[in-house]
Amino acid sequence: xxxxxxxxxxxxxxxxxxxxxxxxxxxxxxxxxxxxxxxxxxxxxxxxxxxxxxxxxxxxxxxxxxxxxxxxxxxxxxxxxxxxxxxxxxxxxxxxxxxxxxxxxxxxxxxxxxxxxxxxxxxxxxxxxxxxxxxxxxxxxxxxxxxxxxxxxxxxxxxxxxxxxxxxxxxxxxxxxxxxxxxxxxxxxxxxxxxxxxxxxxxxxxxxxxxxxxxxxxxxxxxxxxxxxxxxxxxxxxxxxxxxxxxxxxxxxxxxxxxxxxxxxxxxxxxxxxxxxxxxxxxxxxxxxxxxxxxxxxxxxxxxxxxxxxxxxxxxxxxxxxxxxxxxxxxxxxxxxxxxxxxxxxxxxxxxxxxxxxxxxxxxxxxxxxxxxxxxxxxxxxxxxxxxxxxxxxxxxxxxxxxxxxxxxxxxxxxxxxxxxxxxxxxxxxxxxxxxxxxxxxxxxxxxxxxxxxxxxxxxxxxxxxxxxxxxxxxxxxxxxxxxxxxxxxxxxxxxxxxxxxxxxxxxxxxxxxxxxxxxxxxxxxxxxxxxxxxxxxxxxxxxxxxxxxxxxxxxxxxx
Numbered sequence: 001x002x003x004x005x006x007x008x009x010x011x012x013x014x015x016x017x018x019x020x021x022x023x024x025x026x027x028x029x030x031x032x033x034x035x036x037x038x039x040x041x042x043x044x045x046x047x048x049x050x051x052x053x054x055x056x057x058x059x060x061x062x063x064x065x066x067x068x069x070x071x072x073x074x075x076x077x078x079x080x081x082x083x084x085x086x087x088x089x090x091x092x093x094x095x096x097x098x099x100x101x102x103x104x105x106x107x108x109x110x111x112x113x114x115x116x117x118x119x120x121x122x123x124x125x126x127x128x129x130x131x132x133x134x135x136x137x138x139x140x141x142x143x144x145x146x147x148x149x150x151x152x153x154x155x156x157x158x159x160x161x162x163x164x165x166x167x168x169x170x171x172x173x174x175x176x177x178x179x180x181x182x183x184x185x186x187x188x189x190x191x192x193x194x195x196x197x198x199x200x201x202x203x204x205x206x207x208x209x210x211x212x213x214x215x216x217x218x219x220x221x222x223x224x225x226x227x228x229x230x231x232x233x234x235x236x237x238x239x240x241x242x243x244x245x246x247x248x249x250x251x252x253x254x255x256x257x258x259x260x261x262x263x264x265x266x267x268x269x270x271x272x273x274x275x276x277x278x279x280x281x282x283x284x285x286x287x288x289x290x291x292x293x294x295x296x297x298x299x300x301x302x303x304x305x306x307x308x309x310x311x312x313x314x315x316x317x318x319x320x321x322x323x324x325x326x327x328x329x330x331x332x333x334x335x336x337x338x339x340x341x342x343x344x345x346x347x348x349x350x351x352x353x354x355x356x357x358x359x360x361x362x363x364x365x366x367x368x369x370x371x372x373x374x375x376x377x378x379x380x381x382x383x384x385x386x387x388x389x390x391x392x393x394x395x396x397x398x399x400x401x402x403x404x405x406x407x408x409x410x411x412x413x414x415x416x417x418x419x420x421x422x423x424x425x426x427x428x429x430x431x432x433x434x435x436x437x438x439x440x441x442x443x444x445x446x447x448x449x450x451x452x453x454x455x456x457x458x459x460x461x462x463x464x465x466x467x468x469x470x471x472x473x474x475x476x477x478x479x480x481x482x483x484x485x486x487x488x489x490x491x492x493x494x495x496x497x498x499x500x501x502x503x504x505x506x507x508x509x510x511x512x513x514x515x516x517x518x519x520x521x522x523x524x525x526x527x528x529x530x531x532x533x534x535x536x537x538x539x540x541x542x543x544x545x546x547x548x549x550x551x552x553x554x555x556x557x558x559x560x
Contacts, residue, residue, distance in 0.1 A: 103127050104150030111146035123147055130156055135163035135189075144171035148178035155184045164192040172199035179206035179213065187215035191245070194220070200227035208237035217245040219273070228255035235262040243271035247303070253282020260289040267296050273303040275331070280308040287317030294320035301329040305360070310336035315345040322349035331360040333389070338365035347373050351382040362391035368423060371395045372402065378415065379406040387416045395419045434497050434518055441494065445484055456519045456526045458482045463516045464528065469500045475510045 046052035100107040105127050112119045117140060126132035127150065144167065151157060167175075172195050179185070195203065200223055207213070221227070228251050235241075256279055263269065272293070279286045286309075293299050302321060309318075315337060321330060337346065343366055350359065361374070371393055378388055379402070400422060406412050438455070445453045462470070462478055470478065472495050479486070486494075498518075500511035519526070 102153045102155060104152075104154045108146055108150035111149055112143070115142070115146055117143040117146060120147075127151075127154060127157060131159040131161070132157060133161045134165060135161045137165060139165040141166065141168045141171040145174045148174040151178050151185070152181045154182065158184055159187040159189075160185065161189040162193060163189055167193045167195050167199060169195075169198050169202055173202040176203045176206035179203075179210040182210070183212045185210075185213055188213060189215075189217040190221065191217045192220040194222050195227075196222050197224055197226035197230065200230045204230045204234040204239075207234040207239040207241065211240045213241055215243040215271075216241045219245045219247040219249065221249055223249040223251065225250075225252055225255040225258075229258050232258045232262040235259070235266050238266050240268065242268055242298070244269060245271075245273040246277070247273045248276040251277040251279065253279050253285035255285070256289040257282065257285030260285070260292040263289075263292045263296075267292065268298060269293070269296065270298045271301045272299070273301075274307070275303045276306040278307070279304070280310065280314070283311065283313050283317070287313065287320075290317040291320045294323035297325050299324045300326055302327075303329075303331040305331050305333045305335065308336055310338070310342075312339070312341050312345070315342040319345050319349045322352040324353065326355055327353040328355055329358040329360075330356070331358075333360045333362040333364065333391075335364055337361070338367075340367075340370060343367075343370040343373065347377050350374075350377050350385060351380065354384055356385050358387045358389070359385050360389040362389045362393065362418070364393065366390075366393050368394050368396045368399065371419065372399050375399055375402050375406065375417070378417070379409065379412060381411065386414065388418075390417065390419045392420045394421045394423055396423045433493075435522065437490070437493050437497055438519070438522065440490060441484075441486065444486060444490075451483055453483045454526065455479075455484060456523050457528060458484060459512060459516050459519060460526075460528050463512050468511070468513045469503075469509045470512060471503060471507050471509055475512075 043052055043054070047054065098110075100110070105124060108124060108127065109119055111117075120134070120137070120139065120143065122134060122137070123132050139162065167190070175188075190203075193199075195218075200218070200221070207216075218231070223231070223246070228246065228249065231244075231246070232255070251274065256274075293302065299321075304318070309332065318332060321327065332346075337343070346361065347370075350356075366374075371390060372395075374388065374390065377383060378385060399419070403417055406415065441455050445455045458479060461482075467478070472491075475495065476491055495508065495510045498511050498515040500509035500514070503509050
């Protein structure tokens, strides 16, 4: 019994071991893949006979097995993997950046909405054109950021005018950032924006990277020497601007020296306006700048008016500008270039520029004799100047004769010359107020039948008494005491015509000498009666001496 029991137990254990050691057959031994080569496929046979249609070829989903094995596609699985349509990126990735058109209109509206700024309609429409004129528009300086960003990719707008819109440092910063990327803008007008030195620092930071901007107007911006130094630094860093307006900025000669050092490395300036500044304060710096500009082959226009320039040193520096080969316009008007030596420096260099058109020396204290030297030089063939402006400079009749003779020359007929007052040539036309007023006074004085007064003799008598100047009240009292009774309006007209200098007390006076001189020319026959000579003193009788005969006889005769 024991043996049989043990055998049974051993047999059972062997079965259990076999079950534990059972493994999954390999793929080649799968029953589904075992194909009988001898037996024909019944479905294929029926398909050939036209009695069977396989359908779509897909198996039922109930027979599809899922596995975590390394097999890329299960043999029973006929569906390919579905690619991710972007759900993961949409849920987990960052939001895509919107793409705006290059004209910047849509971007401008979006930025204004984000910044809570009111869009400027003129600027919005100008983004499709070539010019944005926002002068005197009171543009919000904080809205300049939206304008600047919308111009980064714009390719049509070439001119922006922001005249007299006060811009702060933030607006200047964003304009400078815009200049670093925009290549279509060619003209930027910031006249009267009062950006100051700090604004110039932020604006000029983008100038060296911009190669399209040609015209820059920074007039009336209170730059001073510090702001001009920032602009000179941009020029030194290869800024490409060609037409620059720096007028009315309080620039002294020290900034002119800094600008000359910058132009020594990068001299592309064709138009330079330095009018209404303080260049007289440092003549050496100005002379260095003018010397550097004289070496330029691109300079066409320079304006140095309203700078109080004077002296031979300054005129020598101006003389260097004439060396510029392409110089066409030079304006040195409203300065103090007065002496003969200065005038000769300005005249001697007129023949150097061969393309010069306009030469403006107006309102300088140049004498009439020196003005003749200008016209003498202008009539020579070597001088190519077509317009000589000398407004406010007095000339004489000799100047007019030379000018008329020059206009007869074949190559000088189109030359335009302006000048001021002509000394000794023209006379006043129309009625003389002195004559009209004195005729009225004469009529009133001769109107009474009994007490007629000669006004000329009254004035002559006042002058004879040494009254060359009289206050208006004293003059009125003097003629009234002489019997001349005039209306207040007529007296006021008479005193205005023959007015004299103001007295020490600040009162207006009447020039009696001037009035008498005109009356002598108007009524030469009227004269004061000659003053009678003084009566001779009586000669005393001689006193007779005592004891003489003559005395006794005279005494006796007297008794008889």
